[in-house]
Amino acid sequence: MALEHAILVSLLEKPGSGYELARRFERSIGYFWTATHQQIYRVLKRMGSDGWIDVRDVPQQGRPDKKEYSVAGPGRDALRAWLQERTEPESVRHDLAVKVRGAAFGDPTALIGEVERHRKAHEDRLARYLAGRARDFPLPSADGAPDAEHELQHVVLRGGIAYERMMIAWLDDVLVTLAGFAAGR
Amino acid sequence: MALEHAILVSLLEKPGSGYELARRFERSIGYFWTATHQQIYRVLKRMGSDGWIDVRDVPQQGRPDKKEYSVAGPGRDALRAWLQERTEPESVRHDLAVKVRGAAFGDPTALIGEVERHRKAHEDRLARYLAGRARDFPLPSADGAPDAEHELQHVVLRGGIAYERMMIAWLDDVLVTLAGFAAGR
DNA sequence: GTCGCCATGTAAGGGGTTACATGATTCG
DNA sequence: CGAATCATGTAACCCCTTACATGGCGAC
Numbered sequence: 001m002a003l004e005h006a007i008l009v010s011l012l013e014k015p016g017s018g019y020e021l022a023r024r025f026e027r028s029i030g031y032f033w034t035a036t037h038q039q040i041y042r043v044l045k046r047m048g049s050d051g052w053i054d055v056r057d058v059p060q061q062g063r064p065d066k067k068e069y070s071v072a073g074p075g076r077d078a079l080r081a082w083l084q085e086r087t088e089p090e091s092v093r094h095d096l097a098v099k100v101r102g103a104a105f106g107d108p109t110a111l112i113g114e115v116e117r118h119r120k121a122h123e124d125r126l127a128r129y130l131a132g133r134a135r136d137f138p139l140p141s142a143d144g145a146p147d148a149e150h151e152l153q154h155v156v157l158r159g160g161i162a163y164e165r166m167m168i169a170w171l172d173d174v175l176v177t178l179a180g181f182a183a184g185r
Numbered sequence: 186m187a188l189e190h191a192i193l194v195s196l197l198e199k200p201g202s203g204y205e206l207a208r209r210f211e212r213s214i215g216y217f218w219t220a221t222h223q224q225i226y227r228v229l230k231r232m233g234s235d236g237w238i239d240v241r242d243v244p245q246q247g248r249p250d251k252k253e254y255s256v257a258g259p260g261r262d263a264l265r266a267w268l269q270e271r272t273e274p275e276s277v278r279h280d281l282a283v284k285v286r287g288a289a290f291g292d293p294t295a296l297i298g299e300v301e302r303h304r305k306a307h308e309d310r311l312a313r314y315l316a317g318r319a320r321d322f323p324l325p326s327a328d329g330a331p332d333a334e335h336e337l338q339h340v341v342l343r344g345g346i347a348y349e350r351m352m353i354a355w356l357d358d359v360l361v362t363l364a365g366f367a368a369g370r
Numbered sequence: 371g372t373c374g375c376c377a378t379g380t381a382a383g384g385g386g387t388t389a390c391a392t393g394a395t396t397c398g
Numbered sequence: 399c400g401a402a403t404c405a406t407g408t409a410a411c412c413c414c415t416t417a418c419a420t421g422g423c424g425a426c
Contacts, residue, residue, distance in 0.1 A: 003386095092219070095275055098218055121273075146366060159282060
């Protein structure tokens with residue numbers, strides 16, 4: 001339900017095409033929401049016909065032309081209204097936890113490789129986030145009027161970093177537990 | 186895609202009815218997968234016709250009769266096969282992070298109440314998990330052959346606890362950041 | 371007598387994933 | 399000459415959520 005709102009936020013931060021939005025969802029937005037280009041194009045169409053966003057054709061040379069979207073008045077209003085609404089914490093879905101508990105009925109040690117793969121994926125993401133932080137948020141905020149957009153982007157990124165660190169530590173815990181079955185017999 | 190596998194794991198741990206499964210998804214299974222009774226009944230039907238599970242009618246007194254499901258051979262095989270498959274880390278979806286970043290284009294301080302609500306929800310869940318751990322996993326595992334089912338349930342629960350603690354700490358970070366806008370002008 | 375629990379479903383609609391489709395340009 | 403990037407879409411399918419539906423029993 002929040003995809004359209006995530007798109008509004010992203011377009012408010014910087015107008016762009018559907019393709020560019022898809023890339024942002026792979027990168028910075030990816031640590032709190034994901035979407036593929038198919039979804040994005042479909043939703044952009046609906047948002048356009050609802051008057052939430054404006055479209056501008058941008059001819060380009062050496063590349064296909066693109067449509068640049070930007071947030072219109074009603075889009076801003078829709079976002080403000082949604083910010084007031086209550087939303088419940090999202091439900092968690094972890095394949096890997098299902099597998100870990102399911103491993104009790106198969107071979108626990110056979111899961112080690114899979115856990116290591118996931119651990120590596122999380123470490124790669126953490127490294128990307130840390131690089132992004134070093135690039136975009138180099139200094140602790142100086143005193144004085146804080147810049148809302150910047151500060152809020154930063155605190156969300158800190159959340160992504162905390163999540164990846166938590167996952168890596170947990171996966172280490174899982175690996176130690178699984179290794180216990182290999183050694184303990 | 187893992188709902189049917191989560192049900193297999195739950196039924197292997199202990200056979201039960203659709204209603205009982207729904208309750209388990211609210212409780213212990215809830216920290217790594219969620220499902221409503223509507224979903225569960227539908228999937229149970231399909232799993233039954235695929236021969237993954239057996240059904241047994243259990244008449245009851247003072248309560249409606251129930252159907253008790255248990256895992257059949259092909260279900261066990263399906264779970265074992267799935268444990269071998271690669272699954273990619275689940276994509277994250279956090280409404281609240283979208284809102285935090287969107288607050289830059291509205292009133293950041295208006296979000297404080299919502300963040301506090303979420304914080305409380307996570308604290309409640311953490312308290313439930315800790316109570317569950319004290320009840321079900323009172324002692325550090327004694328030496329000797331570890332019990333796979335028990336150990337693996339415990340490590341998944343530790344993951345749930347780590348997740349809730351991480352979220353609470355992050356929400357505190359968000360609250361401090363949001364409060365900065367109220368004070369900083 | 372109403373509320374909550376136990377117990378099982380159907381139906382509609384919305385959102386997300388996967389596959390298919392096209393076509394130009396740049397880099398190795 | 400093939401692969402990757404830029405750029406935009408359609409179609410089918412599956413999963414999930416929300417609403418509707420029923421009905422007996424026990425507690426306050």
